[in-house]
Amino acid sequence: MHEVAARAGVSTSTVSHVINGTRHVAPDTRDAVLQAVAALDYAITPHPQTAAGRRTIGLVITGASNPYNGELIQGVEGEATRAGFGLFLCDSHDDPRREAEAVRGLITHNAEAVVIAPTPEWEAQALPMLRKSERPFVLVDRLSSARCDQVSAESESVSATLVEHLIDLGHRRIGMLSGLPGLSTSIERVRGYQRALSDAGIPIDPALIACGESRATSARAATLQLMRGNAAPTALFSANNAMTIGALQALGELGLRIPDDLAVVAFDDFEWAAAMTPALTAVAQPFHAMGAQAVQLLLRRLQDPLAPRRVVRLPTEIAHRHSCGCVAPRPRTAGVP
Numbered sequence: 001m002h003e004v005a006a007r008a009g010v011s012t013s014t015v016s017h018v019i020n021g022t023r024h025v026a027p028d029t030r031d032a033v034l035q036a037v038a039a040l041d042y043a044i045t046p047h048p049q050t051a052a053g054r055r056t057i058g059l060v061i062t063g064a065s066n067p068y069n070g071e072l073i074q075g076v077e078g079e080a081t082r083a084g085f086g087l088f089l090c091d092s093h094d095d096p097r098r099e100a101e102a103v104r105g106l107i108t109h110n111a112e113a114v115v116i117a118p119t120p121e122w123e124a125q126a127l128p129m130l131r132k133s134e135r136p137f138v139l140v141d142r143l144s145s146a147r148c149d150q151v152s153a154e155s156e157s158v159s160a161t162l163v164e165h166l167i168d169l170g171h172r173r174i175g176m177l178s179g180l181p182g183l184s185t186s187i188e189r190v191r192g193y194q195r196a197l198s199d200a201g202i203p204i205d206p207a208l209i210a211c212g213e214s215r216a217t218s219a220r221a222a223t224l225q226l227m228r229g230n231a232a233p234t235a236l237f238s239a240n241n242a243m244t245i246g247a248l249q250a251l252g253e254l255g256l257r258i259p260d261d262l263a264v265v266a267f268d269d270f271e272w273a274a275a276m277t278p279a280l281t282a283v284a285q286p287f288h289a290m291g292a293q294a295v296q297l298l299l300r301r302l303q304d305p306l307a308p309r310r311v312v313r314l315p316t317e318i319a320h321r322h323s324c325g326c327v328a329p330r331p332r333t334a335g336v337p
Helices: 002-008 012-020 027-040 048-052 067-082 096-108 122-133 156-168 184-199 216-227 241-254 287-303
Strands: 056-061 086-091 113-116 137-140 149-153 174-178 209-211 235-238 263-267 281-284 311-314 317-319
Touching (some): 002 012, 002 027, 012 027, 027 096, 056 067, 056 096, 067 086, 067 287, 096 113, 096 122, 113 122, 113 287, 137 287, 149 287, 156 235, 156 281, 174 216, 209 216, 216 235, 216 241, 235 241, 241 263, 287 311
Parallel strands (some): 056 086, 113 137, 137 149, 174 209, 174 235, 235 263, 263 281
Antiparallel strands (some): 281 317
């Protein structure tokens, strides 16, 4: 640690805070420490209490406070607990540097295996560390070309089906809020959108695809841009739940009614989607099952490090409601058939 501190030009306490995540360190200083750690090939000794205590699995995910990700976390935790493992939870905030720090921290604290929902640039920093540590790991939700165990929900065909439904309802100008560039989920959902339009003989208009960056604030701005254009869409497909929130905020600001002025469908089914007026038509992903399956793949890998890799795709479902423009059934009065 003294050598790392000398090379980075900081105190040993700063090195300790960076490695253990015990205090905020300025980004430039943190980078200098991490570069010194890498240059010196500094092997961090696991914390003795962690090493001698309960076996643990690490989970690195973005947006841990997202209700949908909460289901995935519960799936991971439940399956890990049943197998006798504790859980370390880290939030990458979709930042490759924070993701790498999280992975380094899990290795430092002797996590036996890692579940990771990778950022777009995870292969530059996080993957080499995982490979070098020789810890089993599995990708969850987002897929990669890396040869490793992976589990995700099906995205492309269900996105196509959702857009086909809008086409069947008569829409020809269908807008899309796409997710963070570089993610497999973003790519697959755009492909599904484009496939549905192509199959119906509808030209793909790039101006109707706006990047919402998988965030509510960005999606709000993207929706305002789409709807204020010269040829605004008559329907909108939002590719994840955070962007749906931003889209709904924008439509409220513009005074547009759903589905009268704009039909809306979305990927990710909220708990409150059925309680909206009108209720939201959305794709439901099996996040709890996805998390449990990821742990099962880890346990298999721990038992047999040479087992063939597996890529599992779980089915999704569309909850058809009324935001798409389908006629809602008339409410029934008690005692009246």
